Amino acid sequence: MIEVRDLRKEYAGHVAVEGSTFEVDSGEVFGVVGPNGAGKTTTLKTVAGLVEPTSGEVRVAGDDPADADTRRSLGYLPEESPLYEDMTATSYLRFFADLYDVPREVADERIGKTLDRLELDRRETRTGDMSKGMKRKVAVARSLVNDPEILVYDEPASGLDPLTTNYVVEFVRDLADEGKTVVFSAHNLYHVERVCDRLIIMNEGEVVARGTLDEIRDEHGGVEYHVETTVPVERSEPHDGNHRVVVENMDEVESVREQTHDEGGEVLDIRTREPSLEDIFLDVAEGT
Amino acid sequence: MRLRKVLRISRWEVSRTAGGLDRRTLGFAILVFVLVAAVAPFAFDGGLYDELYVVGVEDDDGYHEAVERADTLRAVEPSWSAFSSGDIDVLVRDDIHVADDQKGEAAVAELRDAARRYNAGELAEKDPDAAFPVSVEINYVDRDAEPAEPGDTFEPVAEEEDSEDEDADDDDDGVDAPDAEEDVDDGFSLPSGGLGGIIGQGGRSGTPDDIAPPFPFESLILAFAFLVPLNFVVQAYSTSVMNERIGRRGVLMLASPVSRQEIIAGKTVPYFAAALALVAAVAAVVGGGWRSVVAMVPVLLIFLSLTFVGAMFARSYKELTFVTVFVSVVVTSYVFIPAIFTDIDPVAAISPLSIVVRDLQQAASAAPASWYVFSGAPLVFSSAVLFSLGSGVYREEEMFNQRRVPHKAVAAVASWLRRRASVAKVSVFLVPFVFAIQLLVVATLFALPVEVSLPLFFVAAAVVEEVAKSVSVYAGFAHSVFERNDRNAVVLGAISGAGFFVGEKFAHLAQLVGLDTLEIGRAALGVGFDVSPLVLVALFFAPLVLHAVAASLAALGACRGKRGYLVGLVAAVVVHVAYNLTVVGLVA
Numbered sequence: 001m002i003e004v005r006d007l008r009k010e011y012a013g014h015v016a017v018e019g020s021t022f023e024v025d026s027g028e029v030f031g032v033v034g035p036n037g038a039g040k041t042t043t044l045k046t047v048a049g050l051v052e053p054t055s056g057e058v059r060v061a062g063d064d065p066a067d068a069d070t071r072r073s074l075g076y077l078p079e080e081s082p083l084y085e086d087m088t089a090t091s092y093l094r095f096f097a098d099l100y101d102v103p104r105e106v107a108d109e110r111i112g113k114t115l116d117r118l119e120l121d122r123r124e125t126r127t128g129d130m131s132k133g134m135k136r137k138v139a140v141a142r143s144l145v146n147d148p149e150i151l152v153y154d155e156p157a158s159g160l161d162p163l164t165t166n167y168v169v170e171f172v173r174d175l176a177d178e179g180k181t182v183v184f185s186a187h188n189l190y191h192v193e194r195v196c197d198r199l200i201i202m203n204e205g206e207v208v209a210r211g212t213l214d215e216i217r218d219e220h221g222g223v224e225y226h227v228e229t230t231v232p233v234e235r236s237e238p239h240d241g242n243h244r245v246v247v248e249n250m251d252e253v254e255s256v257r258e259q260t261h262d263e264g265g266e267v268l269d270i271r272t273r274e275p276s277l278e279d280i281f282l283d284v285a286e287g288t
Numbered sequence: 289m290r291l292r293k294v295l296r297i298s299r300w301e302v303s304r305t306a307g308g309l310d311r312r313t314l315g316f317a318i319l320v321f322v323l324v325a326a327v328a329p330f331a332f333d334g335g336l337y338d339e340l341y342v343v344g345v346e347d348d349d350g351y352h353e354a355v356e357r358a359d360t361l362r363a364v365e366p367s368w369s370a371f372s373s374g375d376i377d378v379l380v381r382d383d384i385h386v387a388d389d390q391k392g393e394a395a396v397a398e399l400r401d402a403a404r405r406y407n408a409g410e411l412a413e414k415d416p417d418a419a420f421p422v423s424v425e426i427n428y429v430d431r432d433a434e435p436a437e438p439g440d441t442f443e444p445v446a447e448e449e450d451s452e453d454e455d456a457d458d459d460d461d462g463v464d465a466p467d468a469e470e471d472v473d474d475g476f477s478l479p480s481g482g483l484g485g486i487i488g489q490g491g492r493s494g495t496p497d498d499i500a501p502p503f504p505f506e507s508l509i510l511a512f513a514f515l516v517p518l519n520f521v522v523q524a525y526s527t528s529v530m531n532e533r534i535g536r537r538g539v540l541m542l543a544s545p546v547s548r549q550e551i552i553a554g555k556t557v558p559y560f561a562a563a564l565a566l567v568a569a570v571a572a573v574v575g576g577g578w579r580s581v582v583a584m585v586p587v588l589l590i591f592l593s594l595t596f597v598g599a600m601f602a603r604s605y606k607e608l609t610f611v612t613v614f615v616s617v618v619v620t621s622y623v624f625i626p627a628i629f630t631d632i633d634p635v636a637a638i639s640p641l642s643i644v645v646r647d648l649q650q651a652a653s654a655a656p657a658s659w660y661v662f663s664g665a666p667l668v669f670s671s672a673v674l675f676s677l678g679s680g681v682y683r684e685e686e687m688f689n690q691r692r693v694p695h696k697a698v699a700a701v702a703s704w705l706r707r708r709a710s711v712a713k714v715s716v717f718l719v720p721f722v723f724a725i726q727l728l729v730v731a732t733l734f735a736l737p738v739e740v741s742l743p744l745f746f747v748a749a750a751v752v753e754e755v756a757k758s759v760s761v762y763a764g765f766a767h768s769v770f771e772r773n774d775r776n777a778v779v780l781g782a783i784s785g786a787g788f789f790v791g792e793k794f795a796h797l798a799q800l801v802g803l804d805t806l807e808i809g810r811a812a813l814g815v816g817f818d819v820s821p822l823v824l825v826a827l828f829f830a831p832l833v834l835h836a837v838a839a840s841l842a843a844l845g846a847c848r849g850k851r852g853y854l855v856g857l858v859a860a861v862v863v864h865v866a867y868n869l870t871v872v873g874l875v876a
Contacts, residue, residue, distance in 0.1 A: 012767075047686060049543065068544075080535070091303070098543065
């Protein structure tokens with residue numbers, strides 16, 4: 001559905017994205033993760049047809065998103081919610097429906113349903129008088145006004161309170177369940193873990209990891225074994241009146257067990273723990 | 289560009305703008321406009337000075353009839369109390385009493401003139417020949433027009449005619465009046481007729497006392513009324529464009545299935561329509577016709593295009609205010625100053641407002657189509673360049689950043705570049721813009737002595753032309769469109785210079801209108817030199833070498849960065865000025 005090949009984007013001598021390559025399949029939720037300045041937003045803007053690549057190629061459903069007609073199948077949500085604040089929510093959404101050639105009757109029905117789903121009641125209020133959360137809901141509704149196949153969401157929950165954030169993240173998951181293809185970036189890795197089928201991790205303009213979460217875990221950090229003992233052993237640290245050591249494979253677990261036995265102690269507990277995306281992200285970012 | 293999309297955006301622009309005003313404000317604005325439109329025809333009917341001064345005079349007083357006949361005076365019952373309170377400017381009772389202020393002095397001067405005219409009129413009714421033994425008919429002709437007959441001179445452009453002696457023409461040494469009229473009746477006959485032909489068509493006659501220079505003061509003031517409402521339109525337009533940039537609001541339209549050209553056109557059309565409607569309304573109120581409206585179209589476009597570029601380049605509303613004031617002052621000066629000389633000097637042909645002035649004067653012959661083209665084409669083409677320039681930065685990458693104006697201008701020019709040949713296209717594209725700026729310089733300098741104005745013009749023209757030729761090369765290097773090396777710089781400079789040479793030749797069509805009758809006009813257009821055909825051919829192609837060499841110098845600097853570009857530009861300007869002075873020296 002989306003193909004990005006050897007994408008390079010340079011702004012006035014500064015390289016924002018370098019050699020980025022990835023593909024997004026139809027109907028999947030694809031995450032773009034990385035620290036500030038990693039090139040996430042630039043990548044999403046090129047996919048949305050807003051920014052022209054310095055080199056490389058971006059294709060959306062086989063076409064160049066720089067062509068106006070290609071953007072008909074896209075719904076873009078920028079990090080901010082830049083609304084025309086002198087318009088009401090309804091007239092604002094009608095305006096964009098008009099730009100996407102959506103017939104008035106269809107637009108009104110679609111706008112009504114979307115705002116119902118987003119639980120936005122103050123539809124005739126000027127957007128300038130709305131709270132940040134309400135504005136975000138209007139912005140999300142605008143991205144859906146043309147019923148696009150592909151959604152490009154840049155930090156969809158940016159700056160929202162936890163309740164609204166959770167709501168928006170769930171909404172993204174629902175959209176994916178309806179068959180939409182969603183590409184989105186996020187700072188909050190928990191959200192990415194919750195909704196993404198696949199992801200890339202970017203750092204300093206480059207893609208440093210890619211795949212499903214499990215694939216990335218396998219590549220950038222496997223399962224950890226937390227062994228709790230009654231006596232100190234090599235590399236152990238005090239933990240709740242006992243001692244704990246973290247090892248990476250079963251051979252090391254066996255070694256800890258032998259040391260404990262030799263010291264006259266006993267192993268109280270062995271637990272496995274998978275690394276979070278945050279652990280991997282920090283590991284990858286620091287290692288780059 | 290899809291018209292359907294453009295109109296759709298326009299409709300929403302109108303809707304949004306109207307929605308931004310509360311109904312009371314909108315109602316009040318409409319009410320004020322309707323009132324002004326209703327009152328203005330009466331205010332302007334018959335002139336600006338009608339019954340300006342109040343004279344207190346008895347009905348049976350000798351002055352009463354003179355006051356009644358004078359347009360500028362109004363007769364009222366004489367009253368000391370009204371005189372003391374300032375309601376009467378001149379009181380005629382026993383003696384003439386004048387209010388102790390400037391208006392009183394002006395009023396009594398008008399009263400004296402009215403009395404003199406009244407007496408002369410009365411005398412003329414009784415014995416016209418005794419009253420006016422001398423009558424004068426004036427016909428204006430070109431300064432360099434040939435005398436009608438060998439031996440005739442231009443000294444007596446006014447023909448003295450003894451009304452009693454019908455054969456006096458035959459004995460007259462001055463210009464034979466019918467011949468002179470034949471000359472000027474050619475009107476826009478080219479190339480010698482020029483503007484002189486146009487302004488020469490009007491004749492004035494009467495007593496020697498009636499002779500006055502053809503200064504179109506009243507029409508000028510009314511023509512100025514066409515410019516005033518445009519300032520309100522550009523304020524609204526600039527705010528609308530700026531609103532797209534503040535808070536990155538415009539990004540979502542850019543992400544929708546419309547092109548940036550459609551967005552720009554859609555946002556501009558309502559303001560152009562509003563400006564056109566205002567101009568038509570003003571024309572209806574002050575007595576202008578469709579010619580005034582047509583003549584103003586290029587002015588509207590240049591107002592809007594400059595405002596658009598300014599709003600795209602400004603970093604804040606504070607800067608935007610400066611920009612809109614600057615636009616207003618520059619455009620008003622450009623069109624108003626030359627229009628002052630309507631019917632007086634060919635420089636008036638620069639400005640479309642001169643056509644409006646002539647239209648308001650109800651001149652016997654309308655301005656020909658070529659005058660519309662000469663005054664309007666540079667503005668229309670410049671508007672196209674400016675809209676294109678602004679469109680170059682109407683992109684996500686440039687639209688929302690806070691970079692300085694020069695950076696944005698360079699980025700806008702860089703957006704036009706693809707391959708090497710594109711620098712030639714940019715040079716051709718900028719020629720009308722250069723021409724318009726040079727006309728502005730002509731309008732500014734033409735009143736100065738030639739010894740001062742010519743050197744100043746040569747320097748100004750060289751700076752403008754060298755910037756126009758080299759800015760695309762600099763932009764190409766700055767935005768990595770071209771690889772920085774000396775060979776590239778020389779090649780790009782030569783291509784740009786050649787492109788400019790081709791574009792410049794089109795500007796020479798301007799000589800057909802008659803601006804070449806001005807010394808500085810010839811300098812601006814590079815025409816009118818009386819030399820042999822061989823030298824003419826050499827002179828025709830010499831600018832090609834000049835433009836290529838000078839542009840290459842600037843390009844060599846440009847490939848070394850900003851400072852290098854400035855040094856190269858100065859070198860190019862020096863070469864250009866030296867060339868201009870040398871050529872003038874050779875052919876003078």
